[in-house]
Structure formats: C-alpha cells, structure tokens
Amino acid sequence: MQPQSLAGESDRAAADALRAADIAGRIPVWSSQPGATIIRPSRTFLDLGLRSLWPYRELLFYLTWRDIKVRYKQTVVGVVWVLLQPVLTMLIFVIIFSKLAHLKAPGHIPYPLFVFAGLLPWQLFASGMAGVTASVVGNTSLITKVYFPRLIIPIAAVLSGLVDFAMSLIVLVILMVHYRYVPGLEALAIPFFILVAIATALAAGLWLAMLNVRYRDVQYTIPFLTQAWLLLTPVAYSTSIVPVRYRALMGINPMTSVVDGFRWAFVGGPAPWSHSFAASLAMVGLILTSGIVFFRRTEKTFADLI
Amino acid sequence: MVDVAIHAEGLSKRYKLGQIQPYRALRDTISDVIYAPFRAGARVARGGPLIKPKETPEGRLWALKDVSFEVKRGEVVGVIGRNGAGKTTLLKLLTRITEPTEGFAAIHGRVGSLLEVGTGFHPELTGRENVFLNGAILGMRRSEIKERFDAIAEFSGIEKFLDTPVKRYSTGMGVRLAFAVAAHLEPEILLVDEVLAVGDAAFQRKCLGKMESVATEGRTVFLVSHNMESINALCTRAIWIDDGHLRADGDPPDIVRAYLATTRAELGTVSIADRSDRTGPGPIRFVGLEIRDALGDTIETINSGETVEFVLSYVTTGEPLAHVSPFMYIRDQYDHPLLVFWSKLTAEDFEVLPREGKLVCLVPRFPLSPGVYQIDVGATVNSPTVRDSGDEVKNAATFEVVTGDFFGTGRSAPPPITFQCPHSWSAEDT
Numbered sequence: 001m002q003p004q005s006l007a008g009e010s011d012r013a014a015a016d017a018l019r020a021a022d023i024a025g026r027i028p029v030w031s032s033q034p035g036a037t038i039i040r041p042s043r044t045f046l047d048l049g050l051r052s053l054w055p056y057r058e059l060l061f062y063l064t065w066r067d068i069k070v071r072y073k074q075t076v077v078g079v080v081w082v083l084l085q086p087v088l089t090m091l092i093f094v095i096i097f098s099k100l101a102h103l104k105a106p107g108h109i110p111y112p113l114f115v116f117a118g119l120l121p122w123q124l125f126a127s128g129m130a131g132v133t134a135s136v137v138g139n140t141s142l143i144t145k146v147y148f149p150r151l152i153i154p155i156a157a158v159l160s161g162l163v164d165f166a167m168s169l170i171v172l173v174i175l176m177v178h179y180r181y182v183p184g185l186e187a188l189a190i191p192f193f194i195l196v197a198i199a200t201a202l203a204a205g206l207w208l209a210m211l212n213v214r215y216r217d218v219q220y221t222i223p224f225l226t227q228a229w230l231l232l233t234p235v236a237y238s239t240s241i242v243p244v245r246y247r248a249l250m251g252i253n254p255m256t257s258v259v260d261g262f263r264w265a266f267v268g269g270p271a272p273w274s275h276s277f278a279a280s281l282a283m284v285g286l287i288l289t290s291g292i293v294f295f296r297r298t299e300k301t302f303a304d305l306i
Numbered sequence: 307m308v309d310v311a312i313h314a315e316g317l318s319k320r321y322k323l324g325q326i327q328p329y330r331a332l333r334d335t336i337s338d339v340i341y342a343p344f345r346a347g348a349r350v351a352r353g354g355p356l357i358k359p360k361e362t363p364e365g366r367l368w369a370l371k372d373v374s375f376e377v378k379r380g381e382v383v384g385v386i387g388r389n390g391a392g393k394t395t396l397l398k399l400l401t402r403i404t405e406p407t408e409g410f411a412a413i414h415g416r417v418g419s420l421l422e423v424g425t426g427f428h429p430e431l432t433g434r435e436n437v438f439l440n441g442a443i444l445g446m447r448r449s450e451i452k453e454r455f456d457a458i459a460e461f462s463g464i465e466k467f468l469d470t471p472v473k474r475y476s477t478g479m480g481v482r483l484a485f486a487v488a489a490h491l492e493p494e495i496l497l498v499d500e501v502l503a504v505g506d507a508a509f510q511r512k513c514l515g516k517m518e519s520v521a522t523e524g525r526t527v528f529l530v531s532h533n534m535e536s537i538n539a540l541c542t543r544a545i546w547i548d549d550g551h552l553r554a555d556g557d558p559p560d561i562v563r564a565y566l567a568t569t570r571a572e573l574g575t576v577s578i579a580d581r582s583d584r585t586g587p588g589p590i591r592f593v594g595l596e597i598r599d600a601l602g603d604t605i606e607t608i609n610s611g612e613t614v615e616f617v618l619s620y621v622t623t624g625e626p627l628a629h630v631s632p633f634m635y636i637r638d639q640y641d642h643p644l645l646v647f648w649s650k651l652t653a654e655d656f657e658v659l660p661r662e663g664k665l666v667c668l669v670p671r672f673p674l675s676p677g678v679y680q681i682d683v684g685a686t687v688n689s690p691t692v693r694d695s696g697d698e699v700k701n702a703a704t705f706e707v708v709t710g711d712f713f714g715t716g717r718s719a720p721p722p723i724t725f726q727c728p729h730s731w732s733a734e735d736t
Contacts, residue, residue, distance in 0.1 A: 038412050215335065
C-alpha cells in the first residue's frame with residue numbers, strides 16, 4: 001500500500017472508508033465480547049468521547065489526590081502560601097486602587113471585601129489554567145508509558161485547585177464576619193459560578209496544553225496572559241464603571257460573568273448582567289467543546305511528540 | 307472461552323522523522339509563517355515552483371510494517387531483533403500508548419506491561435501512597451489494590467520503609483516496590499520489555515520466578531529481550547522482528563539460532579571501516595581489527611591462556627588529538643559484557659598520535675574459556691567517560707576461544723565457566 005501522503009485528500013478519505021470496511025470484515029468475532037479491545041487507527045472526528053472517561057474515574061481521583069497531596073506535603077508552608085497569595089494581592093489592590101486611585105465599590109460594600117470576593121474565583125481560574133497548561137507536558141512519563149484517556153490529566157489538574165480555593169474561602173468568611181455581611185439566597189448560586197470558573201480554566205488551558213506539547217515556549221507566555229486577563233476582568237473595579245455599550249463586549253470574557261456573579265452571590269451588589277452572562281456561557285461552551293474535540297484528536301500523537 | 311489472546315493484522319506504524327527531533331518553539335513556527343511568502347518569492351525567482359513540494363516519503367519512517375500474528379491464550383512469546391528493529395514500537399502499539407498508522411490488533415483480556423513499571427511514582431509521596439497511585443495508573447481498582455496490598459508489600463521486601471517518602475529510597479528499593487505492584491496486577495496478557503536488567507541479582511531471580519509462575523498459570527506473556535538465554539528458557543514461541551517486518555515465527559531455539567547466525571554473518575561480511583552504525587563524532591576512526599599471537603602471526607581463534615595482541619588500525623581526521631584512550635569490550639554471545647580493556651584503566655592514554663596507525667593491546671594469559679565472543683572497539687578522546695566516545699563500533703568482530711593451556715596443564719575450564727584465573731592448591735596442617 002502506498003503511503004497516505006501521496007494520495008489526495010479525497011482519495012485518502014475514500015481509502016480510509018475502504019480500509020475501515022475492510023477491517024470490519026476481518027476483525028475476529030470474539031473481539032466484540034466484553035474484555036476485548038481493538039487497537040486501530042482512530043477515525044473519530046467530532047467525538048467528545050466523554051463516556052470513555054467513566055471507567056477511569058478512580059484514576060482521575062488518584063491523580064487529583066496526588067496533586068493535592070504533593071502540594072500540601074510541606075504542610076505549614078503549603079497552607080500559609082495558599083492563604084497568603086490572595087490576601088497579599090488584596091492588600092496591594094486596596095492600597096493602589098482604593099487608597100491611591102480612590103476607586104469605589106458599588107453600593108456600600110467595603111472595598112477589601114469587594115476585591116477579595118472577586119479575587120477568589122479569579123485565583124481558582126488563573127491557577128487552574130496554568131496547571132492545565134503545564135499538566136500534559138508535566139506528566140510525560142505517564143503519557144509515554146501507560147494508556148488512559150489523556151483528558152484525565154488536565155481535568156485532575158483543574159480539580160486539584162479546588163482545595164486551595166476552599167482554603168481561601170475560609171478567609172472570605174472571616175472577612176464577611178468582620179464586616180458583618182450575611183449572604184442571602186443568592187449564595188445558592190455559588191456552586192454554579194465555581195463550575196463556570198473551572199470550565200473556563202479547563203477550556204483555555206486545554207488549548208494552551210495542546211500548544212505546549214508542540215511548542216514548549218507556550219508556558220512562558222502564561223504569566224503575561226494571566227496578567228492581561230486579570231486587568232480585563234472586573235476584579236479590582238466594578239463592571240458598573242464600564243460604559244454600557246462595552247459591557248456586552250466584556251461578556252465575551254467569561255471571567256467577567258464569573259467574578260461578577262460570584263461577588264453578587266456572596267456580598268450582593270448589582271446582579272450580573274444577563275446579556276453578557278449569556279455571551280460568557282456561550283463562549284465557555286464553544287471553547288471547551290472545541291478544546292475537547294481537538295484534544296481527543298491530537299492526544300494519540302502526544303506520546304510521539306512529547 | 308476464547309483461545310486467542312492477541313490477533314494482529316497488518317499492524318504498521320509510521321513516524322515522521324521530524325517527530326523524533328526535539329520540540330519546536332512557537333516563535334519558530336510563527337517566523338516560518340511570516341517568512342514563507344518571501345521564501346516562496348525567492349523560490350519563484352530561482353525558477354522553482356510557487357508552492358513548496360509536499361513532504362517526500364523519505365521524510366517518513368516505517369518503524370513497523372505489515373506485522374501479522376496470532377497469540378494463543380497461555381503462550382509465552384519471545385520477541386527478538388536488533389536495536390531499532392521495531393520491537394518496542396510493537397509493544398507500544400499493543401499497550402495503546404501510540405496508535406497504529408495502518409492495520410489493527412484485537413486483544414482479549416486485561417493487558418499489563420512492564421514498560422510501565424514505576425510509572426507515576428512520585429518522589430514526595432510515601433511508598434504506601436505510591437502503591438495506590440501506581441496501581442490506579444496501571445489500571446487496578448481501589449478494592450483490588452487494598453486486597454493485594456499486603457502481598458505487594460511482602461513481595462517488595464521493604465515493608466519497613468512503606469511510610470517513608472520514595473525520594474529517600476535507593477534506586478533498588480524503588481524498583482522493588484514498582485515491580486511488586488506490577489507483578490500483582492495479574493493481567494491476562496503481560497507485556498515485558500527487559501526491565502529485568504534492573505535490581506540486584508537476587509531480586510532478578512525472584513522476578514524471573516514470578517514470570518515463570520505467571521507463564522505456567524496459563525497467562526499470555528509477550529517478552530521483548532536481548533537475552534537469548536531467557537528467550538530460550540521461558541518462551542514457548544519466538545517472533546523475530548527485523549527492520550520493522552516480521553521475519554520469522556516459530557520454536558525459540560530455531561529462531562534464536564537463526565537470529566544469532568545472521569548477526570554473526572553480517573558482522574563477518576562488513577569490515578569495520580565500512581560500518582555505518584557507529585557512534586561518536588569521529589576525530590578518530592577504527593578501520594581494522596586483527597588478533598596476533600605471541601609470535602606476531604595473525605590468528606582466527608585464540609587458545610585459552612595464550613598471550614595475544616589485539617591490533618586496532620585507525621585513521622584520524624588530521625586535527626590534533628589529545629588524551630586518546632582506546633577501549634575494547636568483550637561480550638558473550640548473549641550480549642553480557644564480560645571484560646573491558648581500556649587504556650584509562652592502565653593509565654596509558656596516547657597524547658600524540660600519527661595520522662594513521664595501529665594501537666596494540668597486549669593481553670598475557672587470555673582468561674576466557676572456550677566459546678564464541680563479540681568485541682566492541684572504540685576510543686574516547688579528550689573525555690573522561692566512555693559515553694562521549696570519539697568512535698565506537700559495537701560488535702566489531704566475533705572471535706572464538708578454543709581449549710588452550712591456561713594452567714600450563716593443557717587444560718581449560720569447560721563451559722558454562724567463562725573466566726579462568728591462575729590459582730594453586732595446597733594443604734596445611736591445622
């Protein structure tokens with residue numbers, strides 16, 4: 001048989017179809033029994049293949065558990081660092097944006113509380129995205145030695161960030177007690193916003209992780225990307241100071257809705273604007289779905305490329 | 307019950323040669339794209355085509371081509387072949403680490419592979435934690451790992467250190483624990499790729515024993531090895547892969563003999579000067595090897611115990627060379643290294659060498675017993691380690707040692723004894 005590259009695109013598709021039909025006729029009958037596996041060139045195009053993840057749920061658990069365990073191994077330093085990061089960022093924001101630039105939080109929300117409630121989902125997203133980006137290359141030894149759906153790796157990376165998040169949530173609760181804030185019924189929406197934050201981190205991270213396998217300099221762009229993204233997201237400021245005609249545009253950035261929504265659920269203030277919120281969800285859905293599709297298409301070459 | 311474990315048909319894997327090269331930087335690709343129109347312009351100006359011709363088939367390499375076989379349940383199949391023949395690629399396809407380009411394989415039963423021993427071990431985690439993590443990575447369920455944990459701990463022989471982080475383990479301890487997990491995976495089909503070379507001798511024996519019991523339990527084993535002894539001893543069938551193709555399939559002793567015969571025949575027909583499979587940048591090149599006896603006559607076989615000279619002819623590129631240390635490795639026909647002759651060891655480096663010449667290594671009382679041996683020749687230049695050698699030719703020649711007069715008694719130790727050493731016996735009063 002001639003190498004495929006010599007055939008034109010349409011010939012190749014035809015040849016693939018032929019070969020598939022051919023293989024189907026020769027595969028032993030027993031291979032359809034439980035416990036049998038068929039190894040052959042995959043032809044999936046628009047297959048998310050999420051069902052194939054289910055048998056590997058324990059592996060997902062163990063990889064997440066490993067990431068958490070390793071991070072908190074030097075317990076004291078680990079926990080302190082996780083708490084210190086958002087607290088210090090908040091202090092810097094308070095000094096620069098509130099004290100020097102005289103930025104105000106909407107309503108009568110104290111500015112430190114306002115910033116911290118925005119920083120929490122932001123950190124979950126930013127560390128999740130960085131973790132996902134580095135995850136595939138960071139697990140080279142697994143990928144080149146054992147088969148499992150590769151999607152497990154980035155998912156584990158983003159899930160392990162939840163523990164850090166839970167830690168800093170305690171600080172937020174302390175701040176709320178300090179400023180005598182009691183969340184209302186809106187708080188029920190919190191898990192939903194966490195989910196969107198994770199989905200956004202996974203969506204952006206998947207694309208970056210795929211690029212990172214091929215081009216190892218991608219990870220150096222992450223700090224810059226995170227910084228720019230932070231300024232485009234209403235963490236230090238409120239969406240209400242942005243002119244109305246630009247707000248829909250801000251909705252393209254899913255983190256706008258996550259940060260606004262999370263803050264609204266915790267400390268009240270203006271509810272996230274529905275149009276931009278819809279745009280955000282559509283955006284996350286689009287990037288995540290396309291990310292998974294492409295990830296599944298390229299994952300079979302990871303072992304050869306890494 | 308299905309009696310077939312693996313059915314492979316037309317299994318092929320093609321690599322782009324570029325994939326073997328190191329990764330690219332994104333900026334390279336971006337600048338490629340930006341400069342592409344200019345390059346196209348330059349091409350047209352030179353009278354070339356506007357669009358760059360597509361990749362040629364030469365840029366691709368079939369690591370495995372059209373390999374078909376069927377393995378019955380309970381067979382122990384040995385896979386042999388030279389380095390780079392495609393043995394590891396075959397295992398990678400069967401473990402699904404990489405996908406075939408063409409063809410397919412159907413596998414019945416859980417596959418475990420020793421490619422993956424210790425995969426995912428994390429130095430910060432304790433031995434116990436790593437057993438669970440590694441088990442999950444190898445495809446064991448949590449309940450299975452719990453159930454077998456005691457057996458795994460016992461097999462590893464390092465129960466005392468299970469709550470110590472693995473980073474404090476010696477290499478040997480890590481390997482023991484890793485193998486213990488892998489050995490208790492209890493797959494229906496076990497793929498093994500020469501990991502037995504690690505660990506101490508006692509542990510290796512234990513692993514071999516475990517493999518034998520695996521084989522007798524009716525499990526299917528697929529063993530890739532360069533160790534012809536273990537292929538002969540453990541396997542019920544052997545497959546010989548040569549240059550990506552399946553060359554022979556049959557009884558292990560026959561296949562092993564045929565394989566060894568070709569490696570030897572090929573070595574006999576190609577002179578060292580023409581060998582292209584050498585390593586090292588080559589400021590010095592070996593072009594010939596002969597063996598001389600004490601009288602200076604060239605000989606084909608060595609009498610065990612006689613004084614011999616190995617004569618290496620070389621040429622240099624002419625650039626000045628410093629610290630040239632020639633070496634020779636002697637291996638048995640199963641590739642076990644037995645002896646090394648290295649001028650570093652005798653502190654006899656050559657500071658200045660003529661452009662062409664011969665390096666002579668004198669060995670009084672050649673110590674090997676009768677048998678067939680292989681010899682690697684090479685030299686390090688300006689470098690303290692063998693790895694950065696100036697030139698190295700593996701299996702440069704084979705030679706035979708016949709019964710000689712090692713002990714001055716007209717006798718030599720018979721096989722399987724390999725080495726002889728001068729000695730004498732006496733009786734003492736207590």
